[in-house]
Amino acid sequence: MSEARIWHGGDLDEARRLFPQAPEPWIDLSTGINPIAYPVPPLPASLFTRLPSPADHRDLEAAAAEAYGAADAAMVVAAPGTQVLISLLPHLRPRSRVAVLGPTYAEHAHSWRKAEHDVIEVPSLDRLDGASVVVVVNPNNPDGRLLKREDLLDLAEDLRPQGGWLVVDEAFADFDDGESLAPVLPSNAVVLRSFGKTYGLAGLRIGFALAPEPIATKLRSALGPWAVSGPAIETGRTALGDRKWLEAARTARAADARRLDALLSSAADESLRGTILYRLLESPRAPELFQALGEHGIWVRRFQYSSQLLRFGLPSTEVEWQRLETVLARFCYKELSTSLSLSKKEKPRPA
Template identity: 60%
Template sequence: MTRETEEAPIRHGGDLGEARRLFPQAPEPWIDLSTGINPIPYPWPAPEASAFTRLPAPADLAALEAAAAEAYGASPGQVVAAPGTQALIDLIPRLRRPGRVAVVGPTYAEHAAAWGRAGHAVATAADLAAARDADVAVVVNPNNPDGRVVPRRDLAAAAAALAARGGWLVVDEAFADLEDVESLCAAAPPACLVLRSFGKTYGLAGVRLGFAVAGEPLIGTLRRGIGPWAVSGPAIAVGRRALTDPAWLREAAAARGRDAARLDALLASAGGRIIGGTRLFRTAAFPDGPALFGRLGRAGIFVRRFEAAPERLRLGLPAGEAAWARLAAALAG
């Protein structure tokens, strides 16, 4: 395992302020492909006025969590809602004493950063086998940015081994909703916490809603750590509606799958070697990644770059034919 050292600033997707600083002459409006958010959002309902003017009722929150349990195949009572998965990523490391944490990577950088801030000794592991001596193992499944998938049987075995020595397995399934992966939500092994993102799947990142799935006593500990009224009334209303619409989810998975294949073809035609990804983003290596990042930026198209692998770029999916056409033209040079 590779030990993490001093925390460096983390570059996130979606920062169009950075895009405008880097490329002040780029045409507007920007096409932001730097996130892995569904570009075709769920047609959210207008919440009743009371969702804004009163505190969320416990019964409403319970109904939201029940809808999430049904959607994720989890047991009732094993789901807790939060104001986004990032809030959970920050909270979970503070729920146990500092120890040794292995993050299977490279992956979403906030996991290692959050555990480090909470005083844990953090190391990057190439796979679950390399994390066998840790007190906590963290896996993003499917992984961001390469789309790597760890089979459920391997995750369940790791969870059992960690539980036997008082450890935890944290599985971030932020991109699992639209993928053909075996979720751990239905099994909820002891000492395992599964994270699910609402905003990425439903294209409603601004709602700030996410979920954790776990058995007792972990789910109770997490619920107490989050505290009351953590999720807003409007988020509860929108979340309940979307999570009880499986037909929309099936259609979105099929449509985004077609979009991902279309994006792969575009990237390959521009000389890219497809590394992987999910139905919501694709990662490719290019002969000159930094030059292509600059060319796209000057065309008003913002994508993700990686300091540790400058040849690689990650692109989300365009929203609409006009955006697809701009991307194709910029890639063609």
């Protein structure tokens, strides 16, 4: 039996299959990637023609250690994206009972199950049911739930006597890292950090694991040499050191998130949630809204576990903002007109 396909954002082939008559170009709001990318620096041709050296890798890991506040660059492992690290981690320990705090990014539970661990998905940290590995996404994807650092440190300590691990995926922490474990990493914890989402350069495929020496060594061995390309190393090293750009991007994207909330509020039945890079809408009308957006060439993220949720990334240009605003306004007007029409029909006639 084939494995069920896990839905991810960014699949415009699927968008075109579902909505073949939609206008081009598509507006892809289905990912949580910064729509305003870091300006890629000029790259010498030699980066494309020679293999990166171990020193190049160490330079990238040192830049990541400084950016994330890690105590030692030796605990930072650079990889071609965090997805590779998510897939590798389950193979670094014996079969275990694994609790994934969910609903969340589905690849975590999938990867541990694929490696034949006993996986449970739990709604809260008081339902761990004897797990020796706990996986948390913080802030959570897609609802933005943020756990306190102190609570995570306590959890790591609780897991220590049984040789347990705490895995914390901080893919969306760059713009709100006040609760990050990176600066105070316990000796039995692994923190995952994504580069591409924050810097809008997902195609470079750069991710990092921050881990104690035994786990870091195993990860490096599993990744093998030249895990990250020369152009990615140089771009990542430069971007991670550009704190001025990061602060400006944080301010600008926070303003964009507030603007998106204002547009979505009329279509949402519950309070909007999420992070600076995406907003989560919940409504029984979500399937109809997904349809309306798709017919107008706007692709947003659906979820297999709930038809009432839609995740919206940030538009990248004023033209995209205006297209989204127009479709949302038409949808809400149509919904209001339908509601008023139904209420008139249901109004009792006078005796």
